[in-house]
Amino acid sequence: MHNDALDRLTDYPFDRLRALLNPVTPAPGKSQILMQLGEPQHPEPPIIAQTIAAKAGEWSKYPPVSGSDDFFNAVADWLTRRYALPQGMVKASEHIVALSGSREGLYMASDLCVPRTKHGKQPIVLLPNPFYQVYLGAILMRHAEPVYMPATKETNFLPDFSALDEETLSRTAMVYLCTPSNPQGTIASLDYLVHALQLARKYDFVLCFDECYAEIYDKVKPPGGLEAAAKLGGSLDNLLVFHSLSKRSSAPGLRSGFVAGDLNLMRRLKMLRNYAGASPQPPVLAASAALWRDEAHVEANRVLYRRKFDVADQIMSGRLGYYRPDGAFYLWLDVGDGEEAAKALWGEAGVRVIPGTYLAREIDGVNPGKPYIRVALVQEPDVIAEALHRIVDTLD
Ligand SMILES: Cc1ncc(COP(=O)(O)O)c(C=O)c1O
Structure with a gap:
């Protein structure tokens, strides 16, 4: 069985x-x-080994389920600086959950956001094609219907939302979008992000931005989902952004990332993680906070x-x-x-x-x-x- x-x-x-x-x-x-x-x-940055050594006494503690205050503060400050957000738009105590790598959160997102039915029908989750494989695993394990949005040369390597019909949008419970994108390296413009978030609110689905490559760029600093939310007045409703230290800090082995966004979803995610979260350990949280504070x-x-x-x-x-x-x-x-x-x-x-x-x-x-x-x-x-x-x- x-x-x-x-x-x-x-x-x-x-x-x-x-x-x-x-x-x-x-x-x-x-x-x-x-x-x-x-x-x-x-x-890897020496900050990691130094901080973990300094916290050696903390391996004996169970990790906090969703992160530490120090971690939340470091992340909220980083997000506010990085995306020039109004002070207090992302609240350290409310809008952030620490992840053991962003993959963990991207997978859990479907458990968090996809109901059994939407308008009496099987829910759809939209994803780009090609895509990061974890999206599909999460969708299939949730018994939702994956609907692929071509991200090809013809669509400027980004999904084209205008190609979706009303029936699809109304059944959509969640969308995965990656910017800068893996594998094509495309950066979605702020206008594109704003339009996607407007659609999420119009059709009541959750927009998940996979921003794990946000800090690896050439000339254009990639805009982010939170910037789009700021442009639309500052509400985080219907929005989740996922970040990682794997690429930003060349530390995939640390297994450290976070998700930020919609208050209602963050509360429910904290509850869900009581059952199924792989919470980062206290020394890892401390090293991660130090990395989010360092730009050099x-x-x-x-x-x-x-x-x-x-x-x-x-x-x-x-x-x-x-x-x-x-x-x-x-x-x-x-x-x-x-x-x-x-x-x-x-x-x-x-x-x-x-x-x-x-x-x-x-x-x-x-x-x-x-x-x-x-x-x-x-x-x-x-x-x-x-x-x-x-x-x-x-x-x-
Ligand atoms: C597009 C994309 N999203 C998410 C991840 C997961 O990264 P991590 O779990 O290390 O944060 C990767 C890793 O390769 C990726 O390429």
Whole structure:
């Protein structure tokens, strides 16, 4: 006996990647360069080890279910500074819940926001296509209907809300949106965010902004969901924003993020977490608060990513549909057939990337990720240069 919804979760992208590439012998005599996973390889900020050592006596305590005052204050101050919000719009004591990585919250969002029925029908959850796979797992486990919004070159790599009909919008209980987006690196404009939030309020659904790449950008500082809320008068109704230290602070192993937004949902999330929350431990909360208070390491990180984009410009311009991403740290390369390209790159070049088809779903016979590979720029610039030269030599 098991929950049959689990049977629909069998195509996790990294399992599929292993099945594709394990039979392939990686290029003999070449160093292996791993670019399939969005796991930053930059050194982690020393603040983490220092703070955790200073809090060594606190491992004996159960973590507070939703976070500590110190953490809430650090996050509320950061959000207010980062998005130029009116003082007090995000209240430390009310609007924030600490997460063990944003993935945990993105998954729980569907338990929190999706009712059994909406207007007597099966609820819909909208998500971009391609998308971060956890969204789909959360939707399917909740027995909601996923409705994919194409985020392709034709739609400027963003979902187009105007393509949705009334019936779909009225059944929608929740929407996942990612900006800057993984895998395409698109930054949604403030007008786009405002329009999406207006729709959420008009049709009474919850808008979940996955903003875990908010601090990795090139020229344009990505606007956020809270900025849209401020523009509409400051209410946080129908809105959740998810943030993470995994990319901002190159600390995916810390498992630290947060969700902020709608007061009613935050209260219910605190209750739900009494049952099913993986609360960050007190030393982790302290280290996380210190990281949210520090901008120097974040700026240094951004400078390093811009150097990598410069390297990519030099090697990739005019090739394989290359464009310099506005945010996040992926190249989304149009190689014709992503699976074939991934096999060739592993077998002939020792470079491991993920086919775009694993990050998307086929709708009406078309998988929008099929022609692409995603290349994570997580290594140092010289390693990236070597990898990109090998990609060009193998595929172009
Ligand atoms: C789009 C997106 N959202 C969320 C996450 C989850 O990040 P974390 O759980 O480490 O905060 C990732 C990680 O790769 C991601 O790419």
